[in-house]
Amino acid sequence: MIANRQVVLKRAPAAMPKAADFEVAGCPMPPGPPADGLLVRVIALSMDPYLGGRLRGRHMGEPAPAPGAKLPGFAVAQVIDSADEKFKPGEYVVAETGWARYAAIPAAGARKVIPGETPISAHLGVLGMPGLTAWAGVTQLANVGANDIFVVDAAAGAVGGTAGQIAKNLGARAIGIAGSAAKTELVIETYGFDDCIDYKVEGWQARLKTACAPGPTVHFENVGESVLRTVFPMLQNYGRLVLCGLAEHYHADGQPPMLPVGPIVGKRAAIYGLVVYDFYHRLNEWVDLATPWIESGKLAFHEDASEGLDSAPAQFERMLKGQHLGKAVVRVASDRA
Numbered sequence: 001m002i003a004n005r006q007v008v009l010k011r012a013p014a015a016m017p018k019a020a021d022f023e024v025a026g027c028p029m030p031p032g033p034p035a036d037g038l039l040v041r042v043i044a045l046s047m048d049p050y051l052g053g054r055l056r057g058r059h060m061g062e063p064a065p066a067p068g069a070k071l072p073g074f075a076v077a078q079v080i081d082s083a084d085e086k087f088k089p090g091e092y093v094v095a096e097t098g099w100a101r102y103a104a105i106p107a108a109g110a111r112k113v114i115p116g117e118t119p120i121s122a123h124l125g126v127l128g129m130p131g132l133t134a135w136a137g138v139t140q141l142a143n144v145g146a147n148d149i150f151v152v153d154a155a156a157g158a159v160g161g162t163a164g165q166i167a168k169n170l171g172a173r174a175i176g177i178a179g180s181a182a183k184t185e186l187v188i189e190t191y192g193f194d195d196c197i198d199y200k201v202e203g204w205q206a207r208l209k210t211a212c213a214p215g216p217t218v219h220f221e222n223v224g225e226s227v228l229r230t231v232f233p234m235l236q237n238y239g240r241l242v243l244c245g246l247a248e249h250y251h252a253d254g255q256p257p258m259l260p261v262g263p264i265v266g267k268r269a270a271i272y273g274l275v276v277y278d279f280y281h282r283l284n285e286w287v288d289l290a291t292p293w294i295e296s297g298k299l300a301f302h303e304d305a306s307e308g309l310d311s312a313p314a315q316f317e318r319m320l321k322g323q324h325l326g327k328a329v330v331r332v333a334s335d336r337a
């Protein structure tokens with residue numbers, strides 16, 4: 001008999017969720033697909049910063065899951081049985097399965113993905129939601145081109161790393177900001193940014209100023225006030241600012257501080273709020289652009305994978321603390337049946 005297993009919320013997290021807030025336990029195997037859906041075998045779980053907020057009822061108005069509930073979240077999974085003729089057993093999907101080995105899910109939210117040369121888990125990172133977020137911010141909001149000086153923080157992550165490489169592929173100069181020597185090395189050596197500054201090393205502000213002289217024309221913000229406070233004053237007149245993520249504020253009390261209104265006027269700056277949900281219908285456009293870039297070496301990615309469903313709570317805590325390198329995932333099963 002096939003054994004199922006899932007991760008449930010043990011207690012409502014009071015602050016940033018920790019591994020101890022979760023419990024991994026055996027659970028019944030779904031008897032089959034739901035009437036409108038699929039029975040799937042989870043291959044890899046996506047560890048995303050928004051989930052930390054979602055567990056505390058702080059994400060896009062979605063209610064927090066109750067203690068005892070299975071952890072929500074997206075995964076790459078393989079169809080075992082299907083009640084929807086559009087999906088066949090053996091095919092792969094990206095879907096909200098929750099944190100479990102096996103799940104019965106509606107077909108409506110599942111997106112088919114075709115295995116290729118790139119590992120299938122890339123559909124959770126560079127070829128998935130984070131990659132689409134980067135593409136949307138760089139090309140659809142900031143409209144980056146050859147004359148731009150592009151700065152992005154959390155530059156080693158799936159969003160930041162992809163955003164800088166897209167900017168470079170469009171001819172811009174790309175400067176990253178990241179939080180460790182291993183991260184800056186990844187950003188320069190693997191992602192191919194022109195430079196990357198470690199903001200945890202004293203004097204980083206001066207180094208950034210030199211690296212992006214005469215000042216960024218585009219800044220892509222993933223972290224929040226502690227970076228923005230330094231980069232915004234460097235922005236050139238008519239610069240564009242993409243507000244994508246505020247990772248350092250997700251679990252802090254109160255609202256993030258407001259941007260100074262006077263300098264926004266003085267710089268004639270354009271500010272874009274980015275919500276990836278606005279661009280989901282264009283995901284194939286991004287995948288069609290990114291796939292040949294990956295195959296020809298123009299777009300690199302790095303995965304930080306932990307092994308087995310039982311590792312998910314600790315991997316999630318690492319990711320929320322920013323201790324991962326690249327895109328954080330949990331490998332639950334082999335992609336071969």
Ligand SMILES: NC(=O)c1ccc[n+]([C@@H]2O[C@H](COP(=O)([O-])OP(=O)(O)OC[C@H]3O[C@@H](n4cnc5c(N)ncnc54)[C@H](OP(=O)(O)O)[C@@H]3O)[C@@H](O)[C@H]2O)c1
Binds near residue numbers: 130183321
């Ligand atoms: N707007 C949207 O629709 C959308 C969609 C997807 C993602 N996002 C946002 O985009 C950003 C990047 O996403 P990602 O998936 O690629 O994640 P990620 O970059 O892999 O992880 C977040 C990074 O934020 C940095 N960070 C700085 N201060 C932090 C703090 N106090 N706590 C935790 N992290 C901190 C860390 O990098 P360093 O060590 O380098 O500082 C950390 O690795 C996140 O803010 C995410 O919420 C937004």
